[in-house]
Amino acid sequence: MNYLDQQTLDELLDILGEDDLHAITSSFVAQLDVQLHDLAQCYNQSDLPGVARVAHSLKGGAGNLGANVLSVTAAALERHAREGDAVTAASVMAELPEIAGNTVVALREGGYMPAAF
Secondary structure (H helix, E strand, O other), X not given: OOOOOHHHHHHHHHHHOHHHHHHXXXXXXXXXXXXXXXXXXXXXXXXHHHHHHHHHHHHHHHHHOOOHHHHHHHHHHHHHHHOOOHHXXXXXXXHHHHHHHHHHHHHHHOOOOOOOO
């Protein structure tokens, strides 16, 4: 599965340069860990509006970086949480850690973030 829109990332690389893109992707990955934790916490507290809020933020950040699979999955989670569908939201949430991990690997392997991060 292609987790990244390489055209978007290559355009960002051309515009920002390697150092700035690496800073942005490193910040994104650090925030990603926080967002995954926050999603689990909101879900465990039956806070579907909180799940929707965090998923919306994740959707936007991932989309801006061309992390399309992660963005689409976060959008689905947001939609199900807003609809109050806790069962489907839980199913989508179960997919997120693997998708997030594969996205980070793809960013690293594509040279879009520092290898040491």
